[in-house]
Amino acid sequence: MAKLWIASDQHYEIYGAPKEFPMPEADIFVCAGDLMREPAKAIQWLDTMLPIPSVYVAGNHEYYKGTYTSWRDDAAAENELRPKVSYLENAVDEVGGIRFIGCTLWTDYGLFGPETVETSKWFAEKKMNDFGMIRYAPPRQGDWREVRLNPGHVSGIHNASREFLDRELSKKVACPTVVVTHHAPHPQSIHPKYVGSDINPAFASDLSELIEKHQPDLWIHGHVHSSFDYMVGKTRIIANPKGYDGENPDFDPALIIEL
Numbered sequence: 001m002a003k004l005w006i007a008s009d010q011h012y013e014i015y016g017a018p019k020e021f022p023m024p025e026a027d028i029f030v031c032a033g034d035l036m037r038e039p040a041k042a043i044q045w046l047d048t049m050l051p052i053p054s055v056y057v058a059g060n061h062e063y064y065k066g067t068y069t070s071w072r073d074d075a076a077a078e079n080e081l082r083p084k085v086s087y088l089e090n091a092v093d094e095v096g097g098i099r100f101i102g103c104t105l106w107t108d109y110g111l112f113g114p115e116t117v118e119t120s121k122w123f124a125e126k127k128m129n130d131f132g133m134i135r136y137a138p139p140r141q142g143d144w145r146e147v148r149l150n151p152g153h154v155s156g157i158h159n160a161s162r163e164f165l166d167r168e169l170s171k172k173v174a175c176p177t178v179v180v181t182h183h184a185p186h187p188q189s190i191h192p193k194y195v196g197s198d199i200n201p202a203f204a205s206d207l208s209e210l211i212e213k214h215q216p217d218l219w220i221h222g223h224v225h226s227s228f229d230y231m232v233g234k235t236r237i238i239a240n241p242k243g244y245d246g247e248n249p250d251f252d253p254a255l256i257i258e259l
Helices: 039-049 068-081 114-127 151-169 208-214
Strands: 003-007 028-031 054-056 085-087 091-095 098-103 134-136 177-181 218-221 228-232 235-239 256-258
Touching: 003 218, 028 039, 039 054, 039 068, 039 085, 068 085, 068 134, 085 091, 098 151, 114 151, 151 177, 151 208, 208 228
Parallel strands: 003 028, 028 054, 054 085, 098 177, 177 218, 218 235
Antiparallel strands: 003 256, 091 098, 228 235
């Protein structure tokens, strides 16, 4: 069995990356995003700071003050130089005898149902800093130029990631399977104090059907700044985000899950 050390949402872009990173006895560190600004720098930091392999997906905050598409591609290039880190953006890697499938995931804004998607996109664009802080470069064609990220871009990225997850999870393997995303994959990852909030569709999507269809062993996510540990069918879903200072009293900096 492998010991997975699980955490997310350290937000070192705000607090500064620590010079020391105390770690429990673990075989693999799994970081579900929002570690620091610019995913390539996060990969460098993980490779330098930790003696064990890391599995890492970027969060939304990694892209603040940057361009999503170019910083995503820069991270993939950096990862080629640092094989101790597995950067997963619609990608798969086997680490320590475990198949990890990962992506940021983003959201489809459909948490409240298909009839509310456009309203949810409107609320998200008004209330989420992502849309003022992240640029997006569409495919190079015609009058190509960078634009401000918008919910249409986000839902398109989400749909591609959902198709990727469905396709990869359909490939049956003998080893355990762990999915890692930043955004939440299920409505149960909304804390009771936020139930009914108009902004919830920017934090979680309902992938119940996909989870129940494929039943991966474990699904790790971040983004919601509340800790969760629950089952959907045979799949255990875990979030262990630090969040902003004092925000999540349930955060466990030494959380280990054996698989």
